[in-house]
Amino acid sequence: MTDIGYARVSTREQNPDLQHDALTNAGCIKTFTDVASGAKADRPQLAAALAYLRPGDVLVVRQLDRLGRNMRHLIDTVNALHERDVQFRSLRENIDTTTASGRLTFHLFAALAEFERDLLRERTAAGLTAIAGRRARGRNGGRPRKMTPEKIAVARQMYASQAFTVEQIAQTLGVTRGTVYTHLDRATA
Known part of the structure; x- marks a missing residue:
């Protein structure tokens, strides 16, 4: 089992040394580093790290937000790793999918993220329905004007x-x- 690190900073002005030190101390033999916003889909070093990983390896990050653009992307990435028999570890959150408790923790995060997305979707739909109903009754909403x-x-x-x-x-x-x-x-x- 080989630990491979992945680090990311958003701008060239930011320094990835803290992440590199944590990954080295965690036993990573190689670290891939991107300089890119977390929102960007195109992260060449992440793609290189994913291509470098072999069955039995572990992808290690200092913290979850370094890997995923959002919770859905993070979950998809870790699930894709699992399908390739590659494990995942986040140092700050103590998530380690090489252990049963780490897999449970990750799946709880995934379930909570999905629950939050569903709630947001329901609240948005309810809000849009309420707005449409108010408009149908001739009310456009907003604060009443002081000057009649x-x-x-x-x-x-x-x-x-x-x-x-x-x-x-x-x-x-x-x-x-x-x-x-x-x-x-x-x-x-």
Whole structure:
């Protein structure tokens, strides 16, 4: 069983030395390093590491987010490794699929991630349905406007009389001076 390390930093300004030291101390004989955002699908050194691995090897990372773009990608990658008889180990999270408890931990992470995705999908669908229902009833949502058409008419009349300052108009209507100016500017535009 050979331990192969994978490290990733997002930018050239970041230093992968901390990851390299942890992987070396964990017994990795070789480490592949990418300089790429975690969101990028194209990570040539990850592809090289995956190609280098042989049955019985262990892919080691310092922490989970170095390997996967997101939980789904991480789970897919580890499952693909498992199909090739390659194990996985994350040092920070103490996940080691060479042990039964490590496999259980990883599968719990995977199940929780899937559960979270399903909940998000359900909440999104419920929210979209609620928005569609409100729109069908003529409600577009959002915060109610402070300046009703009646208040706008009063503000314009008060301003046109030149007997009131903008500050006085704002206090009378219970709004800010900026709100009054916004609606007065619309009247002159």
